[in-house]
Each structure stands twice: as C-alpha cells, then as structure tokens.
Amino acid sequence: MAAETKIDPMHQFQIDPLVGGLEGPFAFTNSALWMLIVLAAIWLFMMGGMKRQLVPGRWQMAVEGVTGFITSMLATNVGPEGRKYVPWVFTVFMFVLIANLMGMMPFGVVPGVHAFTVTSQFTVTGILAVISFAIVLIVGFWKHGFHFFSLFIPHGTPKPLLPLIFLIELLSFMVRPFSLALRLFVAMIAGHILMKVFGSFIVSGLNADGVMGPAISLLSFAFIIGVSALELLVCAIQAYVFALLTSLYINDAVNLH
Amino acid sequence: MDLEAAKVIGAGLAAIGVGTAAIGVGIVFGSFLESALRNPAAADSQQGRLFIGFAAAELLGLIAFAVAMIILYAV
Numbered sequence: 001m002a003a004e005t006k007i008d009p010m011h012q013f014q015i016d017p018l019v020g021g022l023e024g025p026f027a028f029t030n031s032a033l034w035m036l037i038v039l040a041a042i043w044l045f046m047m048g049g050m051k052r053q054l055v056p057g058r059w060q061m062a063v064e065g066v067t068g069f070i071t072s073m074l075a076t077n078v079g080p081e082g083r084k085y086v087p088w089v090f091t092v093f094m095f096v097l098i099a100n101l102m103g104m105m106p107f108g109v110v111p112g113v114h115a116f117t118v119t120s121q122f123t124v125t126g127i128l129a130v131i132s133f134a135i136v137l138i139v140g141f142w143k144h145g146f147h148f149f150s151l152f153i154p155h156g157t158p159k160p161l162l163p164l165i166f167l168i169e170l171l172s173f174m175v176r177p178f179s180l181a182l183r184l185f186v187a188m189i190a191g192h193i194l195m196k197v198f199g200s201f202i203v204s205g206l207n208a209d210g211v212m213g214p215a216i217s218l219l220s221f222a223f224i225i226g227v228s229a230l231e232l233l234v235c236a237i238q239a240y241v242f243a244l245l246t247s248l249y250i251n252d253a254v255n256l257h
Numbered sequence: 258m259d260l261e262a263a264k265v266i267g268a269g270l271a272a273i274g275v276g277t278a279a280i281g282v283g284i285v286f287g288s289f290l291e292s293a294l295r296n297p298a299a300a301d302s303q304q305g306r307l308f309i310g311f312a313a314a315e316l317l318g319l320i321a322f323a324v325a326m327i328i329l330y331a332v
Binding site for chain 2: 010073076077179182183186187189190237240241244245248
C-alpha cells in the first residue's frame, strides 16, 4: 500500500474567489468571507453584552472585562489622554483575536468548509499596522508639530553622536509597521504550517504498513493536541502584543519621551 | 552543488535562528519569573514590559522562519 500522500501545508493560505473570478475591481474571496464572519462574531459578542444593565449578567461581564482590559492598558501605557484611543486599540485587539481564534476552530470537520485565517495574510496585518502607524504620525505631528522629531533624540545624547543616534532611531521608528505586521502574520503562518504538517503525519501514518505507521500516527496526534493548546495561547498573546505595541507607539506620539 | 540541495540546506541553516529565538524567549520569561519571585508585589506592574521583551525576542525568530520559508518556496 503506502500511498504517496503529498499534503501541501501552504495550500490553506490560498485565496480563492467564491463568486466569479479574481479579475475586476471587486472579488469576493474566502478571505473576505472570513473577515465578514469575524466581524459578525464580534458584533454578536458586543451586542449581547451592551445592554447596560445595572447588575451585569455573565455576558455583559465578559464584554466589560475586555473593554476594561483595553482601557486599563491604555491608561497605564499612555496615561489619562489614552482614553481617546481606546476605540482603535479595542477594534484591532478584537479583530486580531477573533480572526486568530476563527482560524483555529475545527470547521474542517464539516465537508467543504475550510477555515481561513484572515491574519495569515500580510496584506491584512499590514493594513492594520499601517493604520496604527498613521495614527501615531498624525497624532504626533498634530500635537507637537516639528517638535515630534525630538522623539528620535533621546535625552542626554552626546553632541558628536547626534547624527548617528538620530539615524538609528529614525530607522527603528520606520521599521515599526513592518515588525508589527510581520510578527502577527508569521506567527500565524508558522503555527498553521506546523499543525498541517503534523496532521499530514497522522494521515500518512495511518496509510503506512506495519506497526510503526499507526504508532507514529498516535504520537503525532498526541503532539498536535499540545500544539493546538499552544496555538490558542499564541493567538491570544499575538493579539495582546499587537494591542500593547500599538498603545506604546501611541504613547510615543502623545507624550514624546 | 545542486540548487535544490543548496536551498534545503539553506532553509535548514535559517531554522537555527528559530532555535536561538527560543533561547531568547526562555531567558525573557525565566528572568521575569526569577525576579517576580523575589519581589512578587512589583511583578504585575512589569507584565507589559515582559511581553514587549517577549515580542522583540520572538520577532527575530519569526524573521528567521520567514527567511527559511522564502528560501524554500519563493526563491
């Protein structure tokens, strides 16, 4: 037997048009569909909890927990002025978190349904990072004018080192949107490839002859349960890190140093 | 050397970076725990910095992974 099962771990990231083709200005792809599903999930979650009851129920407590978490994150990192930026940081946190989790859900057990991780596309995470970066730039120049450039000169820099430090700080500032987007995108890609590779080990182990095949299958299955738990943790951590770094960058723009 | 073989070897070498990032992440969390157990009262206030350090260490490993993937699939 030993059927050659070649399972391509990159296939899950492929964008397929659901209606019509990829040509034309608007193409409804699986990526767009899953973004809408994520939005619907967030909308349901928020609508269920925004009843403003005096004595909150469980659902309202869950929603208030998340909003309170973001509000306190901005309060500690930015200060009292951070409240203005709660909507954006909350949006990005919820979108990234739910998109990450949606990609991990075992929708594949339903025939014909393929879960698609929206955040495994560099364009999506890139746009989120660019919006965060744009907010930092706009707020920075709006509040401080050209004084914003003093962000690139730390206090107490010796005069001879000024040009070099300025260049390095400018570079590290400009690289921020890339690092922000790349971190999320690669973390998601890496986790999903790992899962698919070990998933393919299970399948090819079952197809193989002898005792070793099923044994390897069983080992891979045990491993993949652990990896799934780790991936759920990574989903939450990446969303948290994205929101945390966004609030830190906003702090730079609001308070300079 | 065959190009295909060189690609695979290069991707394997790039994967070393992922392992070194694992050491970095371990150091970040290890030192956090070490100092948090010495002064548990101050631990909660440093959690943000913990995750910044974690994110920075992790990013470099992820870049190594991205390089390996580019070598394998994109070059």
